Amino acid sequence: MENQQHTGSPVATAAKAKPAFIDVRNVGQVFRTQSGGEVVALQDVNLTIGDGEFISVLGPSGCGKSTLMPILAGLASPTSGDVLMGGEPITGPGKDVGVVFQQPALFPWRTVLRNVTLSAEVLGLPKAAARQRAQELLDVVGLGHAGGMYPYELSGGMQQRVGIARALLHDPKLLLMDEPFGALDALTRENMGLELLRIWELSRKTVVFVTHSVSEALFLADRVVVMAARPGRVAEIHEVQVPRPRTLDHMSTPEFGEAAAYLRHLLGAKTGD
Numbered sequence: 001m002e003n004q005q006h007t008g009s010p011v012a013t014a015a016k017a018k019p020a021f022i023d024v025r026n027v028g029q030v031f032r033t034q035s036g037g038e039v040v041a042l043q044d045v046n047l048t049i050g051d052g053e054f055i056s057v058l059g060p061s062g063c064g065k066s067t068l069m070p071i072l073a074g075l076a077s078p079t080s081g082d083v084l085m086g087g088e089p090i091t092g093p094g095k096d097v098g099v100v101f102q103q104p105a106l107f108p109w110r111t112v113l114r115n116v117t118l119s120a121e122v123l124g125l126p127k128a129a130a131r132q133r134a135q136e137l138l139d140v141v142g143l144g145h146a147g148g149m150y151p152y153e154l155s156g157g158m159q160q161r162v163g164i165a166r167a168l169l170h171d172p173k174l175l176l177m178d179e180p181f182g183a184l185d186a187l188t189r190e191n192m193g194l195e196l197l198r199i200w201e202l203s204r205k206t207v208v209f210v211t212h213s214v215s216e217a218l219f220l221a222d223r224v225v226v227m228a229a230r231p232g233r234v235a236e237i238h239e240v241q242v243p244r245p246r247t248l249d250h251m252s253t254p255e256f257g258e259a260a261a262y263l264r265h266l267l268g269a270k271t272g273d
């Protein structure tokens, strides 16, 4: 059952045929605990992601989803294995990557707008254009009015949306999102999902999207990577057969329901969740 592909439709086959952009090869990550023990957070993870592909990652708490993200971003080195981007090993943080962390990690002394323009400053991009783009992105995430506010004045969901705008500012080719909608109410969450798909369809970024929601994973992705814990590993890769462009109506089709039931079964059977 390990690393098994769940075969799919012509749509899924097309997704699979895209040229490899990210190549995760035998990646392992072992952490030392305070008590001197070891945690195998990731073991032998292999994953090829096509250019412009949308990947969702599902799995129980502690299976290594968040551990994988900084490795893909070049912010952390795995204990074993390697990651290639466009055929080249990732050796450090790249300007083509945008990350939305599980915790929004905004700078408290910067306004919302200046939190969003941060990557432009780091990358030395023109200031005026960055401010204009930041304002556009704040409008997209429903925070057009909040540019002058400080993070402490925002709710958790609002802070998370600032994090999303910040990750998009420099128009990265690879967008890594770790439970970006976890703190949002159901309606905002659905709208943000639709907005993300709209952005993705326009810009064709490669997206890796971690979520605990089976229906969100299916709604967004070309393929869903199902992970298992202890040790953290890829249990199965499921090709999503829902046609694009997607609307919320797709979620109420029998095919969607069957795929969701299948993934829930996998999560239950393999992880005890």
Ligand SMILES: Nc1ncnc2c1ncn2[C@@H]1O[C@H](COP(=O)(O)OP(=O)(O)OP(=O)(O)O)[C@@H](O)[C@H]1O
Pocket: 031, 032, 033, 039, 040, 041, 059, 060, 061, 062, 063, 064, 065, 066, 067, 068, 102, 232
């Ligand atoms: N810096 C660290 N030091 C020691 N152990 C760590 C460290 N980071 C993560 N771990 C351990 O690695 C495993 C994977 O953690 P990770 O945060 O990647 O899980 P996750 O799948 O993102 O979980 P969740 O769904 O709860 O966010 C866990 O057992 C965790 O305790």
Ligand SMILES: [Mg+2]
Pocket: 065, 066, 067, 102, 178
């Ligand atoms: Mg996590």
